[in-house]
Amino acid sequence: MSITHVSGRFDGKTAVVTGAGSGVGRATTLRLAAEGANVFALDIAADALAETATLAEGLAGKVSTRVTDVSSRDECFAAVAEAVAEFGGLDVLGNVAGIARAEHILDVTEAQYRRMMGVNTDGYFFMCQAAIPHLLERSGNIVNIASNAGVTGQAYGVVYTMSKGAVVQLTRSLAWEFAKKPLRVNAIAPGMVDTALVANYQMPSDVDWDLVGRVMAPRPAAQPEDIASMFAYVASAEAHNVHGAILANDSGLTAG
Numbered sequence: 001m002s003i004t005h006v007s008g009r010f011d012g013k014t015a016v017v018t019g020a021g022s023g024v025g026r027a028t029t030l031r032l033a034a035e036g037a038n039v040f041a042l043d044i045a046a047d048a049l050a051e052t053a054t055l056a057e058g059l060a061g062k063v064s065t066r067v068t069d070v071s072s073r074d075e076c077f078a079a080v081a082e083a084v085a086e087f088g089g090l091d092v093l094g095n096v097a098g099i100a101r102a103e104h105i106l107d108v109t110e111a112q113y114r115r116m117m118g119v120n121t122d123g124y125f126f127m128c129q130a131a132i133p134h135l136l137e138r139s140g141n142i143v144n145i146a147s148n149a150g151v152t153g154q155a156y157g158v159v160y161t162m163s164k165g166a167v168v169q170l171t172r173s174l175a176w177e178f179a180k181k182p183l184r185v186n187a188i189a190p191g192m193v194d195t196a197l198v199a200n201y202q203m204p205s206d207v208d209w210d211l212v213g214r215v216m217a218p219r220p221a222a223q224p225e226d227i228a229s230m231f232a233y234v235a236s237a238e239a240h241n242v243h244g245a246i247l248a249n250d251s252g253l254t255a256g
Ligand SMILES: NC(=O)c1ccc[n+]([C@@H]2O[C@H](COP(=O)([O-])OP(=O)(O)OC[C@H]3O[C@@H](n4cnc5c(N)ncnc54)[C@H](O)[C@@H]3O)[C@@H](O)[C@H]2O)c1
Pocket: 018, 019, 020, 021, 022, 023, 024, 025, 042, 043, 044, 045, 048, 068, 069, 070, 071, 096, 097, 098, 099, 100, 119, 145, 146, 147, 148, 189, 190, 191, 192, 193, 194, 195, 196, 197, 198, 224
């Protein structure tokens, strides 16, 4: 299946995208740049980020990169400030960076717990704090990549589902707080997406597949481009009436 981008939909716009070195973040970066956006692309992995920049060569918009650990509040603020300095303002924040792991709750160390919450929850929060003043100046919007794991429980995924549930509530609460201001806030909740995150996912050795089967979708996994396509729509002016939404893109997983 080929996905056709909408030429010029983001002409003159600037986006900051986290997790831009791989999977959904890379696909989103390339998609927005193909549609005319200048993208300030962030990732903790320098080589992967450089590869994204290479892939973006020749697209309509410019892609600049900055190695950034989104779990650091200072890094988030510095990255947004650099994006605004380079491109003159900010129209879209895409919070995409994330990590996942399967584990029994009793096996989770404090360091593992804090790292997952630090990247998946703190990172989203601090990026929002840093970006919102600039987004308000340009009637901008935020798209958070949550997960089906933020709206349903999952065996062996307690920390991940907690971190993504927080992203869902971050999205909804910001949507209310800014209901009368020029800022839209939405989230996309993917099911399984064919990325490195899934490829590296290791179940506990004593996994009960009956429990895991409850969170397997009836249709094939998405490709990162499927999520990027929805992202581009939600972040565009076409979606001006979409606010505070948690949009499923999950192969039917949460159909009930
Ligand atoms: N793949 C799936 O099935 C799936 C499903 C639902 C939600 N998601 C969410 O989608 C988002 C993207 O995941 P993906 O599947 O593309 O995974 P991915 O592993 O392909 O990409 C994640 C990127 O985030 C980067 N990253 C990790 N920690 C970081 C940090 N501290 N600071 C900055 N960047 C960091 C990684 O280097 C990587 O490039 C994540 O938030 C993930 O939770 C993925």
